[in-house]
Amino acid sequence: MNFSVGPPGLIIAAPRSGAGKTTVTLGLLRALRRQGGAVQPFKCGPDYIDPAFHEIAAGRPSFNLDSWAMGEELIATLATEASAGATISIAEGVMGLFDGAAARGRSGTGATADLAALLGWPVVLVLDVAGQTETAAAVALGCARYRDDVDIAGVILNRVASQRHFSLVAPAFDRINMRIFGAILREDRLALPERHLGLVQAGEIPAIDQRLDALADIIAAAIDLDAIGQSARPAKAAIAIREAHSDGARSRLQPPGQRIALAQDRAFSFMYPHVLRQWRHAGAEIVPFSPLADDPPDATADAVWLPGGYPELHAGALASAHSFREGLQKLARRSIPIHGECGGHMVLGRGLEDADGNRHEMTGLLGLETSFAKRRLHLGYRRARLRIACALGAKGTEVLGHEFHYASTVSTSDDPLVDCWDAAGAEVPEQGARQGSTTGTFFHVIDRIAI
Numbered sequence: 001m002n003f004s005v006g007p008p009g010l011i012i013a014a015p016r017s018g019a020g021k022t023t024v025t026l027g028l029l030r031a032l033r034r035q036g037g038a039v040q041p042f043k044c045g046p047d048y049i050d051p052a053f054h055e056i057a058a059g060r061p062s063f064n065l066d067s068w069a070m071g072e073e074l075i076a077t078l079a080t081e082a083s084a085g086a087t088i089s090i091a092e093g094v095m096g097l098f099d100g101a102a103a104r105g106r107s108g109t110g111a112t113a114d115l116a117a118l119l120g121w122p123v124v125l126v127l128d129v130a131g132q133t134e135t136a137a138a139v140a141l142g143c144a145r146y147r148d149d150v151d152i153a154g155v156i157l158n159r160v161a162s163q164r165h166f167s168l169v170a171p172a173f174d175r176i177n178m179r180i181f182g183a184i185l186r187e188d189r190l191a192l193p194e195r196h197l198g199l200v201q202a203g204e205i206p207a208i209d210q211r212l213d214a215l216a217d218i219i220a221a222a223i224d225l226d227a228i229g230q231s232a233r234p235a236k237a238a239i240a241i242r243e244a245h246s247d248g249a250r251s252r253l254q255p256p257g258q259r260i261a262l263a264q265d266r267a268f269s270f271m272y273p274h275v276l277r278q279w280r281h282a283g284a285e286i287v288p289f290s291p292l293a294d295d296p297p298d299a300t301a302d303a304v305w306l307p308g309g310y311p312e313l314h315a316g317a318l319a320s321a322h323s324f325r326e327g328l329q330k331l332a333r334r335s336i337p338i339h340g341e342c343g344g345h346m347v348l349g350r351g352l353e354d355a356d357g358n359r360h361e362m363t364g365l366l367g368l369e370t371s372f373a374k375r376r377l378h379l380g381y382r383r384a385r386l387r388i389a390c391a392l393g394a395k396g397t398e399v400l401g402h403e404f405h406y407a408s409t410v411s412t413s414d415d416p417l418v419d420c421w422d423a424a425g426a427e428v429p430e431q432g433a434r435q436g437s438t439t440g441t442f443f444h445v446i447d448r449i450a451i
Contacts, residue, residue, distance in 0.1 A: 027219030257303025296327020306344025
């Protein structure tokens with residue numbers, strides 16, 4: 001075994017969503033980076049938006065760590081090997097600290113607490129204390145005592161109204177012997193724009209670096225950065241990474257080809273970094289192209305992958321991208337594997353109706369018709385068994401992923417690709433689609449289970 005534990009790490013979490021985890025994480029990443037350290041960001045759970053902000057703030061790719069969909073082997077590998085050269089790792093939690101799926105997955109329920117217990121990284125709680133005084137300490141104490149395997153290193157108080165407000169909150173933390181790393185006053189400049197799937201993408205925000213620098217200024221002035229750094233701990237040696245021939249290594253997602261044409265632009269930006277990392281480690285070459293720029297996929301590719309994103313916001317441009325469409329169709333006629341996830345799946349279909357009810361012609365490689373005119377949320381973990389061999393793996397392979405979109409299926413004429421269940425084991429309507437060598441799913445694949 002290789003006992004690689006990586007740099008010390010910690011997790012920024014909160015008792016609930018909306019308490020300020022992302023804001024504090026981004027400010028910490030940029031502030032610590034400005035001090036001269038190399039900061040490795042991570043995100044707990046299936047998220048694309050936050051990691052894109054992390055990467056700009058820290059200057060290093062942010063990796064997802066998901067205890068429901070990932071095995072311990074993959075989590076350990078990412079938490080240690082992906083942070084090579086970093087001086088500290090900082091993971092942003094998801095939802096409330098203990099909130100996860102209804103049933104346990106491969107390494108946990110997907111809750112931030114499961115990741116903290118697995119890695120042994122201490123938790124820094126972000127508490128929104130607006131309208132509270134001593135109750136904030138009671139909430140923090142409850143979090144600290146709820147699970148013996150989760151270590152709360154201290155708290156950051158957020159949305160503090162004034163110095164007087166702080167003086168009413170702080171004494172209760174002294175009584176429970178819990179450290180306050182700092183207090184952030186209510187500050188309008190901390191807000192970032194949002195849209196229906198979360199924050200607006202990092203690359204779409206004008207002067208994003210200046211905004212992150214301003215955020216880092218606020219965080220650095222309010223929080224004891226040295227104390228934060230000293231609270232971090234290396235990942236547990238007990239989850240040491242196994243040799244490449246282990247069962248854990250065999251369970252990883254294999255590349256769909258040797259030379260993979262990957263759609264990458266504002267319409268196709270939701271690609272998990274750990275998947276690309278695994279493909280490259282397996283010897284695959286990634287060849288990016290932009291459908292929005294009407295680029296065709298590389299004609300010499302032996303696989304094409306269309307990630308998710310926001311195709312509905314660019315449906316008109318995609319409908320006019322004739323070189324892109326013709327390039328895909330040529331590869332499909334040669335039986336080259338072509339796979340789309342969520343937004344990519346929709347673009348492989350016949351048509352997409354935008355939020356205003358306008359239908360846009362898509363590539364037509366699948367028979368799928370989708371619509372955003374009537375929003376309907378599809379959300380949750382997915383376990384899927386492949387009915388046939390395809391870009392996702394051999395027939396019978398089980399893959400784990402996550403679905404999150406508001407599109408409705410108007411019609412489909414495709415063969416089903418998968419049998420699919422949610423985190424609790426209940427069957428879900430998602431069956432994916434297949435026509436020839438072209439396939440698609442509404443879920444984004446995260447990991448696979450060895451067969």
